[in-house]
Amino acid sequence: MNIGTMRARRSVRTFTEESVASELIEKLSAYMKELDNPFHIPIEFQILDAKEHKVSSPVLVGAQTYIVGKYQRQPNAELAFGYEFEKLMLCAVSLGLGTVWIAGTMDRKAFERAIEVKDGEVMPAITPIGYAANKKSIREGMMRKAIKADERMDxxxxxxxxxxxxxxxxxxxxxxxxxxxxxxxxxxxxxxxxxxxxxxxxxxxxxxxxxxxxxxxxxxxxxxxxxxxxxxxxxxxxxxxxxxxxxxxxxxxxxxxxxxxxxxxxxx
Ligand SMILES: Cc1cc2nc3c(=O)[nH]c(=O)nc-3n(C[C@H](O)[C@H](O)[C@H](O)COP(=O)(O)O)c2cc1C
Known part of the structure; x- marks a missing residue:
């Protein structure tokens, strides 16, 4: 993962029906275990099958696999989570997969159940992983336009x-x-x-x-x-x-x- 990966990255919300190749799942699982953050706060990740765990997001089409994470509530934990999860997502992008950060538009209870969030723990966000479809859903196109996703401040x-x-x-x-x-x-x-x-x-x-x-x-x-x-x-x-x-x-x-x-x- 490098500058090229960061340049190529865009949020993906529309996926093909193809399942993620098992060797890519293995690579991501191995990378997850290596990850650390500048605060050394432990972050736990899990890869979930959407059908098996009954998890979903209303803004996605075709998502079959998700990555979800959690941490123990403490100072700097959001920074640590953002840092590690982004590295994991960039690793997925470098393997040819589409991702999108989702902190709001999801069935939160279902994801919390799947990763067994306990007292004092927080599950802040998830990402689907899969192969980007050639054509974005109408909803995805409208969302990108509404939040000016292709633009940045000066x-x-x-x-x-x-x-x-x-x-x-x-x-x-x-x-x-x-x-x-x-x-x-x-x-x-x-x-x-x-x-x-x-x-x-x-x-x-x-x-x-x-x-x-x-x-x-x-x-x-x-x-x-x-x-x-x-x-x-x-x-x-x-x-x-x-x-x-x-x-x-x-x-x-x-x-x-x-x-x-x-x-x-x-x-x-
Ligand atoms: C922490 C975080 C939370 C986000 N939550 C959502 C979300 O709940 N639903 C969604 O559709 N996109 C979500 N996004 C994606 C952003 O809308 C997207 O990154 C932004 O519009 C820029 O577009 P780009 O990622 O294609 O460059 C989130 C992004 C971040 C970083």
Whole structure:
């Protein structure tokens, strides 16, 4: 999985009738066990057969296999989940499979039952895995249009130079251009793109610009999952461009716009 995979990735909601090849299931199962996250929070994944476990999502056509995950409720768990699940989904994409993050439009009770969610545990999201159909369902086409899924906010609305007063132009992003572009094209819940990054020398600070209604008692803050996804995209592209770093939490205490929260820093 690499920059090419992140560029090629798009949400897929319409699948062919073909079952996922067993060797691909084996590869994904092996990769699941290897995964870790910067917070070392355990995330448990399971691959489910839709018929056997009676699980479904009303926005999907033809989905026969799902991946579902859960964690123990704790600080940073949404970030850890977003980071690991996105890596798993990118692995599926690199194997030729279609995926889509689903945190809302699913039969939640059925998925929770299937993965046996216990007290204190959270099952935040799922993905189908399968082969993308040649033609999207009418519903999928309408959804993509309504949430402008093929568009992203301007680069300089998302990324900043040293502080939030100086928008960062794409032409000035230098060695961080590809990692930042990969964040910009990441998936996010209803394509809200809550990630804001401030580049300060060798340190890149990640912030969440919160939208009302996305932080819910029972499933946590969905936009923190978006931030975990952004962390994975940034790190994969940084590694591929020869920039090894690590995530730390060391708040630089910048002046922040409204509803904006410090999340983490990528330190080269
Ligand atoms: C955390 C998260 C939750 C999402 N939940 C849903 C969902 O419940 N239903 C759905 O159809 N799409 C869902 N999506 C998919 C987004 O709508 C999609 O990623 C976004 O519109 C951008 O489109 P793209 O992934 O094709 O680039 C979710 C995405 C993320 C990251």
């Amino acid at each position: 680069f300089e609305k998302l990324f900043f130079d040293r502080n939030f007063e100086h928008p960062l132009k794409e032409a000035d992003a230098g060695r961080f251009l590809l990692p930042l572009q990969m964040v910009r094209w990441a998936p996010s819940a209803t394509n809200k793109q809550p990630w804001r990054l401030v580049v300060d020398g060798n340190r890149i600070h990640f912030y969440e610009e919160k939208t009302k209604g996305y932080d819910r008692e029972e499933i946590g803050d969905v936009q923190k999952i978006d931030l975990g996804i952004a962390m994975a995209h940034f790190e994969i592209a940084a590694n591929e461009t020869g920039q090894k770093g690590r995530f730390v939490q060391a708040n630089p205490k910048l002046m922040l716009p409204e509803n904006t929260e410090y999340i983490t820093t990528f330190e080269l």
